[in-house]
């Protein structure tokens with residue numbers, strides 16, 4: 078049996094009529110940039126999240142960059158983030174002009190270790206970017222308490238955590254802003270690049286909207302210099318067509334994870350542990366094995382595609398060699414980078430497919 082790592086086609090086929098109609102409408106109305114489709118999506122997402130503002134932008138990377146810039150973070154500042162994430166989380170700190178300061182992860186949950194944050198704070202620290210990695214909420218109570226004590230902004234990177242929850246609150250609504258990616262493979266994915274920022278802060282929302290559109294809210298009135306980071310109208314229409322299904326898709330991911338949990342219970346693998354009082358939405362189902370490479374090879378030989386998120390932790394990437402970090406600076410994240418393996422995970426995955434993946438692992 079061949080099981081792809083992600084299967085965007087089966088989701089498309091399940092809602093083909095709506096997606097095709099959405100794309101046609103944008104073309105028929107030549108509503109390519111801005112306008113109704115972008116406004117509609119913005120209001121729908123804002124309402125679903127129960128926040129005052131959703132600022133649609135071109136992608137999840139820009140979302141972080143725009144928030145950092147509009148919080149006034151720049152040269153001479155430091156921003157604390159997790160050692161384990163996609164490079165967008167840290168490269169945007171550098172692009173804003175500040176220095177990324179990496180912190181190790183919690184062994185049980187893969188998210189930034191709140192117990193190690195205070196040691197990383199200096200007089201230059203301005204913000205913390207926790208990442209709700211794989212769909213699991215970071216430990217927000219402690220992070221918010223530290224942020225309050227040191228007067229730091231908290232920007233939640235929700236690129237992998239659409240509709241995840243922490244103690245009854247949606248991730249993305251706890252810090253000053255939440256940033257989202259709608260990259261095609263994400264839990265809510267467009268058919269190209271897309272992203273947004275959510276916030277309840279009037280001033281920040283206004284600034285982000287301004288900056289993402291050449292510094293202007295009204296045509297030809299540029300209050301500041303900005304960038305061109307608008308959500309594409311075609312992507313907005315596609316996202317709106319997908320929104321009515323997002324809760325069911327998220328539930329299905331959670332069900333699929335529960336079946337993996339049950340079937341892999343005695344496999345000897347390290348299985349995902351859900352933070353208490355939280356909702357893990359399984360953007361990725363990540364297991365750990367001391368023989369990860371062999372396991373990956375075996376799965377591959379049997380037709381099961383897997384991936385590694387991420388093969389090198391951020392501080393050890395060549396891009397950060399100037400920071401001179403050693404593996405021993407991030408013992409947990411470094412150990413895990415050699416053990417983690419992401420199994421196929423999407424709502425359309427069938428019981429039969431999950432059973433097959435578990436059987437191959439059992440044979441190993």
Ligand SMILES: Cc1ncc(COP(=O)(O)O)c(C=O)c1O
Pocket residue numbers: 136137138139162163165166208234236237257258259260270271272
């Ligand atoms: C944790 C995290 N942050 C940010 C991003 C950036 O999103 P985008 O690819 O839409 O720029 C991603 C996307 O992979 C991500 O996984």
